[in-house]
Amino acid sequence: MKKTRVSRQKSRSGCNTCRRNKIKCDEHKPQCHNCQSRGIECGGYTRVFKFKEIKSAHGGRSKNISNSEETDVFPLQPSDSQLSQVFHHAVRSITGKTYEQLILEQHLARKGKNPQLASELESVLKELCSKPNSMLYPQDTSNTLVSNDQVRFLFEMPQSPNIFAHYHKTQFVLSNFDMSTSNVLCVYVAAHLNPWRREIMPLVDKYPIVFDLLGMIVCSHLGAKNPGIKAMGLEFKVRAYQQLSHGLANNLFPNDICLMSCILLALDEFWDNKSRTDLSHLRSASYFVDRRLRSPTQDPRFQFLLSAWQYMRVISRTSLLNPALGFNFAYQTRLVSDGHTIDHIMGMSQELFTILDLLMDVIELVKNLPEHAYPPNLIEKVCGLQYSLINWEPPKTGMELWTPEEVADHEATAQSYRYATLILLQNAFPQVERYLSPRELSNKVREKLSTLRLSGGASVVIHVFPLFIAACEASTREEKDWFRSKMAAVFDAIASNNMKLLSSVMEEVWKRKCHLKARYESQNMFLAPDDHLLSGLKSYASWFAVAADWKIDIFVG
Numbered sequence: 001m002k003k004t005r006v007s008r009q010k011s012r013s014g015c016n017t018c019r020r021n022k023i024k025c026d027e028h029k030p031q032c033h034n035c036q037s038r039g040i041e042c043g044g045y046t047r048v049f050k051f052k053e054i055k056s057a058h059g060g061r062s063k064n065i066s067n068s069e070e071t072d073v074f075p076l077q078p079s080d081s082q083l084s085q086v087f088h089h090a091v092r093s094i095t096g097k098t099y100e101q102l103i104l105e106q107h108l109a110r111k112g113k114n115p116q117l118a119s120e121l122e123s124v125l126k127e128l129c130s131k132p133n134s135m136l137y138p139q140d141t142s143n144t145l146v147s148n149d150q151v152r153f154l155f156e157m158p159q160s161p162n163i164f165a166h167y168h169k170t171q172f173v174l175s176n177f178d179m180s181t182s183n184v185l186c187v188y189v190a191a192h193l194n195p196w197r198r199e200i201m202p203l204v205d206k207y208p209i210v211f212d213l214l215g216m217i218v219c220s221h222l223g224a225k226n227p228g229i230k231a232m233g234l235e236f237k238v239r240a241y242q243q244l245s246h247g248l249a250n251n252l253f254p255n256d257i258c259l260m261s262c263i264l265l266a267l268d269e270f271w272d273n274k275s276r277t278d279l280s281h282l283r284s285a286s287y288f289v290d291r292r293l294r295s296p297t298q299d300p301r302f303q304f305l306l307s308a309w310q311y312m313r314v315i316s317r318t319s320l321l322n323p324a325l326g327f328n329f330a331y332q333t334r335l336v337s338d339g340h341t342i343d344h345i346m347g348m349s350q351e352l353f354t355i356l357d358l359l360m361d362v363i364e365l366v367k368n369l370p371e372h373a374y375p376p377n378l379i380e381k382v383c384g385l386q387y388s389l390i391n392w393e394p395p396k397t398g399m400e401l402w403t404p405e406e407v408a409d410h411e412a413t414a415q416s417y418r419y420a421t422l423i424l425l426q427n428a429f430p431q432v433e434r435y436l437s438p439r440e441l442s443n444k445v446r447e448k449l450s451t452l453r454l455s456g457g458a459s460v461v462i463h464v465f466p467l468f469i470a471a472c473e474a475s476t477r478e479e480k481d482w483f484r485s486k487m488a489a490v491f492d493a494i495a496s497n498n499m500k501l502l503s504s505v506m507e508e509v510w511k512r513k514c515h516l517k518a519r520y521e522s523q524n525m526f527l528a529p530d531d532h533l534l535s536g537l538k539s540y541a542s543w544f545a546v547a548a549d550w551k552i553d554i555f556v557g
Helices: 016-021 031-036 081-095 099-110 119-131 148-154 166-184 195-203 209-220 227-249 255-271 280-294 305-322 350-366 376-389 404-428 438-450 466-469 478-496 497-524 545-548
Strands: none
Touching: 016 031, 166 195, 166 209, 166 280, 195 209, 209 227, 209 255, 227 255, 255 280, 255 305, 280 305, 305 350, 350 376, 350 404, 376 404, 404 438, 404 466, 438 466, 438 478, 466 478, 466 497, 497 545
8 A cells, every 4th residue: 555645844833033043943832942941032933813805896805915024914004993993803802912012023023032022011011101200310220220110200101102202212211321321331430531421422413313323222231131121122223224224325424423323233233132143233333444444534532433343343253253353454453442541441451452353363264173283373373472461561651530449440350351361362272382271360360350349340341251251161169159140240230131141151161061071081081170171162161162052142242
């Protein structure tokens, strides 16, 4: 008897995150276990509804309304009020949700967000609107960036179609950018030195795109602790995209406004905590940096944008190993900063970022080669970089603008960057003689970071890179507990959403090192906790291997 082949149709009902990354999904609801095990936010499940139009007067059968990625599921806007009421009632009776809820869910799903944010957001808004208003400005931003009373005032549902009134929206964006988000973009304690406050905020009246960009980044920042606020940023982001596209097409914006736009859009991507990061904005920023460096007349007010771009680009290279982020401006030196002894974002580490950038050039050349096949000339270059790191010293002059406490904080942070870069160099190139073991260098980072103030202290916003690199070398319970508490404290201080993912990767590195060490011991190979077989960049237990296995991009800054 002839066997009939059973056709196995590929499942198309996985979560949005797994479908986007083209990996198998266990389809568990409301969030799949696959995303939870990888430590990333599950994008939820898209619910698609297809309706048939009513038969025409001639008795013909009408075509189905199909769903596409470019159009809404419900593009209908009935002119007849009675038909509109019937339609909305039918939608609610079938789905249990309103027409507006489904529209927002679909919009979130297309953006790779969790569609459940729509219902969560509405419930939060209803709860907030049922209570009286209160003042906006926070009195203590160290513990809670936006209090419940402030959120009630900010997100009260008005009668207009907008989620909150224009006045409330403007006050929310400007006050929170001034009092919290701008502090995460700058290492200066003194508000009058912060270039984001001093140079960017006054441009809101002249360039509407600046307001939308600030609104987007404020919602992205505060959304790390208040997910309902994060959903509000979609409105700002869409408008910023539209204005930037129109402005570029019609040459409406000066170069520095375009550069600032790309930097903030790229930062929003890094803070979005997605499994894969869109680097197009950061690459676009490189184009505007190139234009600024070539221009004979440069506005000195916006020189700080160059160092903001340099910081984001170099930190991205350390974790993504993406050659597209390399430095392609042969006619310029690699030392790009805002011109101050203590840079607004790199602090005293300006020269160290140049060395780190050069190191990433070499690592990218050998990342797909076996370690025994590294070219000798590259090893010599790495030895030169190691010598520069070992002999680096912080600047001693030009500190008039900062207090002695701030200078000490910046110097300790720069030293932690130096040791973290040495860890990265030695783990990537075992042929280079170790200056200190990775664990000893990790303890050096601990010593430096232990002296820094998290509340009201300078430079805390750039602790993430040395903290993460050093944490991956921890071996004892005491060391691991210290790094856990420090990571939690830094997240509480700066509310950067990528800290959660970095903590998950850190825990996985420790877990893999324990398993790998036990496996070697079962073969009578007794290794030190920081042996290259365990700590090497190409080891199964390295953070780079974890990110590759989990198919995620991490931003270590």
